[in-house]
Amino acid sequence: MVLAKATDHNYHEATKHSVVSVQIDPNYVDASTQPQSFKTYPHFFRRFPLEPTHPTHQFLALTSAITYQKHYREGTHLLRVQPSAGALYPTELYVQVRGISGMLDGIYHLEPETNSLTLIYELIDDGIEAYFTDAGNDIRLVKGCILLVSCVYFRSSWKYRNRSLRYCFLDSGHHLGAIEASAYASGYDYQLLFDVDWPALNEDFGFETKEFFTAAMVVGEVKARATKKPVRRLRSPIPTVSGTDYFEPNRFIEVGYQATLRAQASADSAVPLQPRLLQQPTFPVQPAQWQEAIQQRRSARRFYPTAISQKSFLAVCDALHQPLPGALKTLEIYAVLHRVDEQSSGLYRTIDDKTLHCLKTGEFHTQTGHLCINQAIARDCAAIFFITSACHNYRVSLQQAGVVGHRIYLAATALGLGCSGIGAFYDDEVQAFLGTDQPVLYAIAVGQTTRPDLIT
Ligand SMILES: Cc1cc2nc3c(=O)[nH]c(=O)nc-3n(C[C@H](O)[C@H](O)[C@H](O)COP(=O)(O)O)c2cc1C
Numbered sequence: 001m002v003l004a005k006a007t008d009h010n011y012h013e014a015t016k017h018s019v020v021s022v023q024i025d026p027n028y029v030d031a032s033t034q035p036q037s038f039k040t041y042p043h044f045f046r047r048f049p050l051e052p053t054h055p056t057h058q059f060l061a062l063t064s065a066i067t068y069q070k071h072y073r074e075g076t077h078l079l080r081v082q083p084s085a086g087a088l089y090p091t092e093l094y095v096q097v098r099g100i101s102g103m104l105d106g107i108y109h110l111e112p113e114t115n116s117l118t119l120i121y122e123l124i125d126d127g128i129e130a131y132f133t134d135a136g137n138d139i140r141l142v143k144g145c146i147l148l149v150s151c152v153y154f155r156s157s158w159k160y161r162n163r164s165l166r167y168c169f170l171d172s173g174h175h176l177g178a179i180e181a182s183a184y185a186s187g188y189d190y191q192l193l194f195d196v197d198w199p200a201l202n203e204d205f206g207f208e209t210k211e212f213f214t215a216a217m218v219v220g221e222v223k224a225r226a227t228k229k230p231v232r233r234l235r236s237p238i239p240t241v242s243g244t245d246y247f248e249p250n251r252f253i254e255v256g257y258q259a260t261l262r263a264q265a266s267a268d269s270a271v272p273l274q275p276r277l278l279q280q281p282t283f284p285v286q287p288a289q290w291q292e293a294i295q296q297r298r299s300a301r302r303f304y305p306t307a308i309s310q311k312s313f314l315a316v317c318d319a320l321h322q323p324l325p326g327a328l329k330t331l332e333i334y335a336v337l338h339r340v341d342e343q344s345s346g347l348y349r350t351i352d353d354k355t356l357h358c359l360k361t362g363e364f365h366t367q368t369g370h371l372c373i374n375q376a377i378a379r380d381c382a383a384i385f386f387i388t389s390a391c392h393n394y395r396v397s398l399q400q401a402g403v404v405g406h407r408i409y410l411a412a413t414a415l416g417l418g419c420s421g422i423g424a425f426y427d428d429e430v431q432a433f434l435g436t437d438q439p440v441l442y443a444i445a446v447g448q449t450t451r452p453d454l455i456t
Pocket residue numbers: 079080082083084085086087167170171174297298299300375377420421422423424
């Protein structure tokens with residue numbers, strides 16, 4: 001069997017679910033001990049409410065907004081534009097703003113709970129550009145936004161322990177997907193960067209080991225500095241503020257993240273910085289409708305086991321196969337079709353938007369239900385995607401899987417279908433079912449959530 005890179009494979013291997021592992025450790029936690037899921041900088045930092053009339057504010061608000069409230073006995077859950085394993089939301093968003101009218105040049109922390117930006121650092125001759133690793137970036141400036149996604153891992157490891165390494169990266173990918181979606185809705189080009197000097201940035205942001213950066217997205221124009229003097233790294237560190245009210249270290253997660261800094265990420269993002277020259281994704285609906293889908297997106301909690309149209313299914317495939325500006329996609333995407341009009345049920349590999357390569361025909365819904373730890377959504381959906389990768393870099397591959405998963409969610413929502421990410425599955429059994437040597441990173445189910453008699 002071909003294994004993924006040794007370091008990555010170890011972290012994947014060590015967090016596999018099997019029938020026995022799930023019985024031994026069913027992941028029960030005392031909900032009253034859940035750590036905080038919002039990071040708040042102290043009151044003395046200046047805050048700026050995100051105004052609906054300012055285009056950049058609107059773009060930023062939609063990358064992380066709270067779009068739904070669920071009330072439980074233990075309290076209210078604030079659900080956001082991006083899905084998150086267990087609704088634990090380990091990710092945070094920081095944004096460097098430069099040269100945008102009506103905004104101070106600086107680094108801001110985005111607070112979804114108050115829909116505002118906290119100014120945590122003012123720029124002079126320094127900036128995030130200085131941490132980019134491709135040659136020449138330090139004499140270029142980004143006029144616009146550089147968004148940085150980080151992960152406060154204890155929010156997720158509190159419940160999912162070591163397996164949360166995967167969920168932290170998948171959730172980061174969904175957050176990137178949410179930024180991508182908001183950029184598309186606003187008509188902005190973007191570029192992904194996975195290979196930044198993260199250790200230096202983690203230190204300069206005062207993260208200690210509790211929080212770490214996973215990826216950056218550039219939404220703006222890249223310009224040469226007039227003075228030709230390099231942009232400096234941050235003049236002084238940003239104060240340490242914990243993203244949770246209490247903290248329990250998890251060495252597995254910390255070392256697992258560190259390993260991804262050593263493994264080459266640049267193979268997956270080896271293009272010069274220039275969003276405008278990169279092929280951008282186009283989605284199956286116009287930007288205004290995509291914006292509606294962003295607002296409406298939710299995870300389906302059940303599906304009616306009825307068919308979806310072939311047209312809708314292919315539109316979802318079209319969305320997921322769109323280019324990833326700045327990154328080489330290293331994913332393989334399988335689809336198990338249970339109920340898609342004009343398509344034989346069976347296991348397929350999706351090659352691009354229109355090509356489905358049938359690997360085996362048959363009715364596999366009972367089997368996929370079992371493979372996803374007996375979750376009914378995996379049985380009753382119309383189709384379920386499984387994403388695998390050779391994992392040149394575990395962090396990068398999982399984040400790419402998250403971005404693709406996010407596209408599936410939004411395309412399904414825009415087409416009136418339901419969707420749910422599925423991170424819990426029996427790893428080796430799924431791999432054997434797909435007949436692949438590659439680790440299985442993520443599953444996403446799509447199906448009918450409208451009562452069959454109400455479908456028009
Ligand atoms: C990485 C990931 C893994 C998930 N795994 C599961 C799962 O195994 N089963 C499930 O029912 N939902 C799963 N979900 C969906 C989350 O439970 C859901 O996103 C969260 O409750 C927030 O709700 P919302 O998506 O409606 O905003 C997953 C989501 C993500 C992003």
